[in-house]
Amino acid sequence: MIKDKAYYFHTFRVDRPVLDRLITEGLRSGGSYCDLFFENTAYGNLLLRDGAVTSGGSHVDYGVGIRVLCGEKTGYAYSESTSWADMSECARAAAQIADAPTEVSPFGSQNPSRGEPNPAADRYPEQEPWLSTPMSGFLPFIQRLEASVKGRDNRIIKVIVNLSFQVSDILMYNSLRELKWDTRPLGSVAVTAVFQQGAAVENKSTSRSFRCGVEMLSESLIKDLSDDIVRGIDARFEARRPKGGKMPVVMGAGASGILLHEAMGHAFEADFNRKGTSIFADKMGRQICPKGIQIIDDGTLAGNRGALNFDDEGVPGQKTYMVEDGVLTSYLHDRISAAHYGVKPTGNGRRESFRYAPIPRMRATYMESGTAKAEDLIASVQKGIFVDEFSNGQVQIGEGDFTFYVKSGWLIEGGRLTMPVKDINIIGNGPQALADLQGVADDLIVDPAAWTCGKEQSVPVSCGIPTVLIGQLTVGGE
Amino acid sequence: MNALLSAAEIALAQHCLAFAQEQGAQQVRITLSKTLLNLVGVLNGEVDKITHSLDRSLQLQLFVDGRFGTFSSNRLDEEGLEAFIRDAIGTVRMLEADSCRSLPAPERLAKDAAGGRELDLYDEAVESLTPEERRRLALQSVAWPAEHLIAEEGEYSDSVFDSITLDSQGLFARHTETSFEIGYESTVEDAQGNHFSSYWWDAAPRLKDLRLKGCAQKAYERALAQMGPEKIPGGKYTLVVDTECAGRLLTPVLNALGGYNLQQKNSFLADSLGKKLFPEQLTITDKPRTKGDTGCRLFDSEGVATREMPVIEKGVVKTYFLNTYISAKMGLEPTVEDATRIVVQPTGGCATREDVLRKAGTGILVTGFNGGNSNPATGNFSYGIEGFFFRDGAIVHPVREMLITGNLIGLWNQLLAAADDARPCLSKRVPTLAFTQIDFSS
DSSP states (O other), X not given: OOOOHHHHHHHHTOOHHHHHHHHHHHTTTOOSEEEEEEEEEEEEEEEEETTEEEEEEEEEEEEEEEEEEETTEEEEEEESOOOHHHHHHHHHHHHTTOOOOOOSOSSOTTSOOOOOOOOSOOOOOOXXXXXXXXXXXXXXXXXXXXXXXXXXXXXXXXXXXXXXXXEEEEEEEETTOOEEEEEEEEEEEEEEEEEEETTEEEEEEEEEEESSOGGGSOHHHHHHHHHHHHTTHHHHHHOBOOOXXXXXXXXXXXXXXXXXXXXXXXXXXXXXXXXXXXXXXXXXXXXXXOTTOOEEEESOSTTOTTOOSBOTTSOBOOEEEEEETTEEOOOBOOHHHHHHHTSOOOSOEEOSSTTSOOEEOOSEEEEOOOSBOHHHHHHTOSEEEEEEEEEEEEEETTTTEEEXXXXXXXXXXXXXXXXXXXXXXXXXXXXXXXXXEEEEBSOOEEOOSOEEEOSSXXXXXXXXXXXXXXXXXXXXXX | OXXXXXXXXXXXXXXXXXXXXXXXXXXXXXXXXEEEEEEEEEETTEEEEEEEEEEEEEEEEEEETTEEEEEEESOOOHHHHHHXXXXXXXXXXXSOOOTTOOOOOGGGBOOSOSSSOTTOOOOGGGGGOOHHHHHHHHOXXXXXXXXXXXXXXXXXXXXXXXXXXXXXXXXXXXXXXXXXXXXXXXXXXXXXSOEEEEEEEEEESSGGGOOOTTHHHHHHHHHHHTSSOOOOOOEEEEXXXXXXXXXXXXXXXXXXXXXXXXXXXXXXXXXXXXXXOSOTTOOEEEOTTOTTOTTOOSBOTTOBBOOOEEEEETTXXXXXXXXXHHHHHHTSOOOOSSOOSEEEOOBSSOOSHHHHHHHHOSEEEEEEXXXXXXXXXXXXXXEEEXXXXXXXXXXXEEEEEEEEEEEHHHHHTTEEEEOSOOOTTOSSBOOOEEEEEEEEEO
C-alpha cells in the first residue's frame, strides 16, 4: 500500500537536501546522469513438509544503489547503510565511470524539476497488508491447502507447500529531480506433490503469484491449486517419449507463453539490440511474423506478478506493443537504450534489488488472441505434438535458438490427441518460429504462476499466449 | 586489509548469539558474512561499466522449544537486531515442533578453521589493486575491427569473501577467500546475417593464476568456429562432452544423492546406497580440502567438517549428502550438506579432449548445452546441444538445433572415457567425457 512520501524519507533516514547532495557527489567527475534507488524489502516464508509447518523465517534487505551514467557507460555502487559516509563513498565510486571532474551543479536549467507526481495508478490491489498479519495467521490456509491436495488423489505420497511474501518500500530520485516512491507487495504459493503408482513415481508442481495482499489466500486459490496439481497426472503415468524429429507443434494457452518470453521477448530487449547481439537488431519496422499478430509486454495488469506502478528507474509502468500486425514496432527500453535510439523509455528498466543496476527486462509478456479455435488448430495437424507444460526455457540471443523442456503434452495423430508425452525438449529458432506461426486461437491466458526471469538478475515476470500452431519445430525423442 | 569482518562486527555476532539464548532459544547458529566486489565491464574495446559493492548479511538459525526457523538481516545495528531476534523467536514459537531439528553433534564440527585462511585461498594482491589497474586487467579485447566480429563484451572482477559461523555449542569457523575472474563473449555475423556467439572465461583465487591473455581471443575463435553449421540426421551417435560443460551431466546425479530429494522420494537414486548402478570404470570423489583449489572449504553451512570421501566408487554409490536434519528424518548417519569439490577419475586411457575424440572415432562433440532438463524422479533427460560433428577423431563441421535424450543411469553406463583435462577454475572437476550410442534428434 503506497504511503505518504514522508514514510519513505523516514524509512531511509534521508531528506531532499541529502538526496541532492548525493546526486552532486555522483556527478562530480563529469557524469551526465545520476540516480538513487533506495529499497527496504521484508520477506517472509513458511514451509509445510511431511504434514507439518516446521520451517519458516523472515528476512530484511535494506540499502541504496547509486548509478552514474557517462553517455552510455555505467558506474554503479551500493551501500547497505544509508549513513551519509557510506552513501557518499558509494557515489564517489560510481562517479569513477567519468573522468572529467566538474564543479558545475548537476541541476542545470536544461534539467528542470519534474515535480513530485504520485503514481498515476496503483496496480497492487492490496486489501490486507502482508506485514500487518502475524505469521501464525497463515497457518490455517497452508494446512487447508495440504488437506485439499491430499484429498484429490490417493496416489499422493508427499506434499510440500511453500508460502512466501515480500513487501518492498522503494524511493527513487535522479538528476532530473524526479522523485518517485512505491510499495510493492508480492505473494506466492507453491505446491509440489509426489505421486506413486506401483513402482512408478511422478512429481508435479504448481504455483500462483500476485502483487496483492493476504486476501489472495482464499478458498478459491486452494481449489485452483488443488485442481491444477492433479490435472493430467493420469496421462503423465502413461506418457512416453515420442519419436523425435521435425514436426508441427501446437502450444496450449497460458504457460506456453514462456515461448514468447524466451524465444522472442529477450531478443526484443533493447540492450541486446543496442549492442548489436540480438537477432532482431536490424529488423525494426520489418514484418517478422504473419499479419494480425500482436505481441505485448505489459506492466499495467493490476495484481499481475509483472505489474509495476513505476519501473526501477522511476519511469511509469506501461503497456508496450513490440509487434503490431506482425511488424516489429518497439524494443523494450531502459533509459540508456531509449536515449541511444532516441525514443521514450518504455518502463522496462528493472533490477533484482538495490544491488543491481537496472537493465531492460520484461514484465507480463503475451500475444493477443487471434480468431481460430484451439480444437481446429489441433485438428489441422496430421502428425505432431501438443504441449501445455514447460520448464527450463533458454535462448541464445545472438543466434535466436531456443529450447524448452516439455513436462507434459500429447502426440497428435490424424488431428486427434492420441498419446501422452513427457520429458522431451523442443528446439527451434525464434525468428523462424515467429515467421512460421500458422494459427492463433481466441483463448489467451496470462499464466498466474510464479515465473522468474534470470537474465543476469532475477525479477518476477509473467507470460501468456493463446493456443498457437507452429509449422515445424524439432522435437527430441527416442 | 587484514579481513573484511571487523572485531566489532564479530563481537556483534557473538552478542546476537547470546541474546537469542537469553530470549529463549535453546540452540542458535549464526553466520555473518561480507563480500567486497569490484567489477569492470568492457563493450567493444572500451570500459562500459564499473561496479563497486560491499555486501553483508547476518543469518540466524534458531532452535526454540523443538521448533526451527531461519532469519536474516543486513541492518546490523545492535538495537535493531535485538528487536529482530525477539520477533524471530516469536515466529519460531508459532511453528510446529519437529524433533529432528538440532545442531550437529559437537564432534562433527570443524575445529581447524578458526583463522579463515587455512586453505590458502586469500591473495593479498587484491588489497593494492587500483581502479586504473582493474581497467587494465579488464581490457583484453581482440584487435578491432576483427573479421565477422560485431559485438564483444567482457568483464573483469575481483572479490573478497569473509564469513564466520558460530553456534551455541562453541563453534567458531571462518572462511576467507579472494576470487579473480575474467570473461569475454563475442558475437560474429556471417554473410547471410546469421549471428553466432560464444564465450570464454577463467577464474582463480590468486591473481597471478588468472589467465587473462587470450581470453577474448578464445571467445572470438569459439564464435567463429560455429559459423557454417550443417544439419545432420538424428540417430544414435557417440557423444563427447567438452570439459567446459560436462558438469551439466553430473549435476543431476549429485542432486539425486542430495538428502532433500531422497527424503521426499523425488530421486531416481532412492535406495541406491551401496548398490552398483554405474559402470566399473566410474569413480567420483569429493575432495574439499585441497589447499589453494577454487571452491574448497573446511566446513559446510552447518559448520560440519568436510572430508575427502568417495561419492561413486567403481560404479557403486557410496555417499548420500545428508545434513543433520535430513539424516534424522531418514534415520541415517549424517555426512555433509552437499558436495564441495567433485573430481571425476580419468578412465579410458585419455588425457585430453583430442585423445577422447580419437578414441571415439566418429560422433558429436558437445561444447555447450542450450536448455533442457532432467526429471529428478525418473532420471530421464532431454537437453539442447551445440557443438561439432567429428569423424576419425577430427572435427568436421558445427551442428546446431540438436537434442540429446535418455536416462541418466543409462547414459553413465555407456561411459567410454573420461579425460584428465578439467580446468582448475571449474567448481566441479568434470573432464571431457565420452558416451556411446546416445540418442540425438535433429
